[in-house]
Every structure is written in structure tokens, then in C-alpha cells.
Amino acid sequence: MVWIPAGEFRQGGDNAQAADDEYPKHNVKLDGFWIDVTEVTNAQFAEFVKATGYVTTAEKKPEWDEIQKQLPPGTPKPDESLFVAASLVFRPTPAQVSLDDNSQWWEWKEGANWRHPEGPGSDIKGKDTYPVVHVSWFDAQAYAKWAGKRLPTEAEWEYASRGGLDNNIYPWGNEPVNSGVPRANFWQGNFPSKNTVADKFYYSAPVKSFSPNGYGLYDMAGNVWEWCADLYHHDYYKDVRNGAVNPKGPSTSFDPAEPTASKRVMRGGSYLCNDSYCSGYRSARRMRSTEDSSFQHLGFRCVSDK
Template sequence: MSSRTTMLLGVGAVAAMIGTMSVVALWPHIVSSAATATACSLNAADLGTFVDIPGGGFVMGVGALYPEEGPPRRVFVSPFRLQAHEVTNSQFAAFVAETGYVTEAERNGGSARFQESDTPEVFRSWWSLDPNAIWRRPDGAGSDLAGRELHPVVHVTLNDARAYAAWAGGRIPTEVEWEYAARLGLSDPMDPESGVRAPDGTPRANIWTGLFPVLNTRRDGFAGTAPVGCYPPGRTGAYDMIGNVWEWTDSPFAPSLPRFTIKGGSYLCGENYCRRYRVAARESFEADFGTAHIGFRIVRDVVGTEGLR
């Protein structure tokens, strides 16, 4: 678990920043996604809809904050269709009911969950491998999907996501496609953080608000995952391209690293840590391992999609 935990957390100086402050007293402000509201999600009629992403060119990696995000380069993209929201628990449940699919977390001993800690200044203590954490029990033993049917499915690996996508008549987007669509959706292309908040400070995404990892103010309305579609869509009509959960892409992260790229940041990215709630941001993860903050959405090619689900 140690190498995977390191990749999960990335590189930061949170422990030094926290120092000797009384963090244990603040930790109860962190609550599970089960305690968040669910009234702001999409209408049932809009579930599973796709938006058209036109072909074109863009500069990938603009506004790089971390070294792995650059250098900027010109990329051209063919048109495709993008599911307007992250795949939900209800959608994944339909897939499992029809196919009998068993996820890798169910077969291989669980998944990673963010957890309370008596030593939050030690970043390795933020996560644990929970044998009871699977897609239908997102918070481990005793949890279920009641009230979270429209939350993004989590604890799914890239391999699980590929299996769902094939069943649903689509595929997992490449990193280039994902970033292109996310960039087209920005309300202000000149502001890399315009996907997070409006000029007046109104939240546009579900991220960590407050001091990570000890205080989540829930200024954006949520401490864990949010139902899909709780925030206004981007200019493409797609929701939650930034924040909520990281999203799998089908692109290797680097030639020398046997991991795949995830994009968009999550509800655990804050201003003081993991500022990867930007379209250029990227992180890597193993294809056969899932967590509480990674989900996915699917795409379809423009040609030959008639009659698909």
C-alpha cells in the first residue's frame, strides 16, 4: 500500500505547514458524503445524456503549475461525444445487474478510503486500504448507496471503467480529449481556475474548502462527493469536469511509468494542497486499483454510434 499511497497523495508540504497546531480538534469538521444534500442533482430525464464536442485544435498544458503538466504544445482533436456527467452509482448498478460484473476491489481485497487520523500531519495516515470499501459500499462496512444513487461511482479501477464503457457503447476518453473538452467548457479560458469559482466567488465545483486535511468548511456545499450536476455546466454543457472526483483517462501517464492519467481533481483538492482542479492538471494511478475519489465518464465516437445505449 505504501507506493500506491504515495501516488495517491502526490508531493506536498502539508505536514510542515500544519506543524504543531491542534489538528485533532479540527478533524470532526470532515464529514462523509452520506451526510451531504442530494437535492441539487440532475433531473432523471437528463441522466446519461451526451454533449457534442467539435473537432479542433488547442494548446495543451497551458498554465502549468506542476512540472508534469507541461510543456505547452499544440494538439488537434477529432470530434466526439462526451457524457455530460460522471457515471453515477445508478448507472453502474444497471451495468452490474445486467452483466453480473464483479469489480476488482470486490475480487482483490477492497479499495482505498480517505480516513480520520490521530496524526493528520503524517500524510500517509490519510488513507487506508479498506477491505469493505467497494462501489456499493463507498464508506466501507455499514454504508450503502441509499441517497447516493446520483453520486459518481467510486472505488472503480480503470479496468472496471473500461468494462462499463464497452457495455454502454462507448470508451474511456484519452487525456487529450478530456483536457480539450474541459478547456472548451471554461467560462474564462484566460483564468485556469474559472472552473472552480465565478468572479464573485460563487462555487462552480466541489473541491476542499478550508485547511486540508484538517478543516473542510463545506463552503461549496459538500465535504465528500456531490450528486452529479449540482453545479452549473460549462460552456459545452458538461458538468463536473473540475472537482467532485478524479476521472480516469485511457492514456499512459509517462513512458517510464506504468500508470494511467487521471484528470480534473476531486473533493480532496484544496487551495493549500493539490491545486489540481485545473484543466491542465494531471496525476497518475495504476489501472487495477481504485479509491474513494476516482470515478469516470465515457465518450462515444461521432461515426457509428446509432443504436447504442
């Protein structure tokens, strides 16, 4: 871990790519905190599982009673065949498609989990230093508690990501993500059909494969999305427009796209991010998903107050 000194910054969108939920840009003051230099790796997560016998969300059969709570009233129960231990795995499309429907490149794959990131037949042998994926928010919380740490607040994460730079678009500054030497693991080419792999990685990369930011933190842009502690609310920044001190996020969740679902914040982008789609490697970019969600491009890192 590295120490992030107490300070003040402007949280929110920095350029024309910013989404509505990144505004208004506002002032935030934070106490100092420790943060993991890298995303939690397969080796670190395996140590946790060995010590505790923990079973991740993706390794358990979903319960309809729990899923139903996130859905609009009257939603019919899906076919029983879908209620299997599974997770969401990326599959490229054979040709360029509209980016309005992400079900075209995500597959609910039985047997996909942190040990088998691409589903049955895949494994993490030789990938100790890769970020653990297919972890839900609950899984990340459980690991953090075991490690004597916690998940970062959204404000802490963005402050750390900026690496001491004021109002810059990326953790490295303002130079466009597609120019010069690759500074992060992201999708080059036409998403989701053709990745030119200019950064040498089609999927996730070992942590520390790219240069760190000003605080010495790796992969604060790209590689895998990272869970934060906060609930997600589309209009939260409007509530703190006049400034905030050590904000912990909203008391309730609201995503206009799925108003009945309770969601948590994800930050940092992933190897699937591209300017045409999500530009998730921007320091201000906000993403969200339900607490029980797990994906092939989603992990986490921890923070500590002591």
C-alpha cells in the first residue's frame, strides 16, 4: 500500500466525454488514507479463500427470491435452466454492431468464476499476478474485511486515481489515450469485434504491466473495473455541489436505466474500454452494477485508514 496524503480536489467530469452523472464538478476534502498499489491479484484472493473457505457469488446458484428484489414488480421468473452457478464472460462479435445492446457481447456462462475466468476449460495457472475477476461487491467486501482493510469510497478512488494532477482527464495527464506508448490496458480497434492488441493484451494484464501514476499506483486506468464502497445514485453530485468532506456516497441507490435495482459504484475502466463505447479509463468516469454482479473484467483494490 501507499499513503495518500490528506488533500482537496475537484471531483467530476473534465472533458466533453463526461456523462451527466459526472456533473456538477465539485470540491471534495479528504483525510489521508492507505491504498493498495495494485488491484487484488489471483494469488492474494486464493490466500483469502484458502484461509476462510469462502465461496464467491459466481460459484453459487442464484436465488430467485433475491434477484426478484432488483426487478420491476411482475417480472416473470426466467427459465429454471438459467439458475446455475455462472458469471458474465465477454465474447467478441463477428462484425461491428450497434453499441446500444451489451447483451451482444456478454454471455451468462455456467462454470465461469474467479478460478475459471473464461468458463470451464480455462484456469488461472501461471496467472498469480493477474487481477482477480468475477468477484461481486459482496466478495470484495468479504476479502477487505479479512485483510483488515475496506473498499475505497468513490471520492477516495478518484482522488488517488488523479495522482496529484488537477483536473486532468487521465491518471497520466491529458495526452489522448490512443497517442504515444500505451499507458493502460484497454481496447484498441473497433469494439466489440476487432482488438488490434496494440498494448499486447487482449484480456487482463498482470498488475504493474504499465507505468504508475503520480502516487505510484498501477492500473488506475484500464485492466479491470474496480468496486467502490458507495451506493450509486445518478444525481448524487447535485447533492454535494457545494462541496463535501470525506463523503461516503448517497444513502440510497438510483439508476434511471434500472430504477428498482440497488447498485454500487465501479471505477477505472477495463481492457474492454474504448472511446467509442465507455471511455472508462478517464479518472472521473462512473460506472455501476448490482452488488451480486460479477464480470470477466471486474475486480477491486482496498484502502485502510491506519
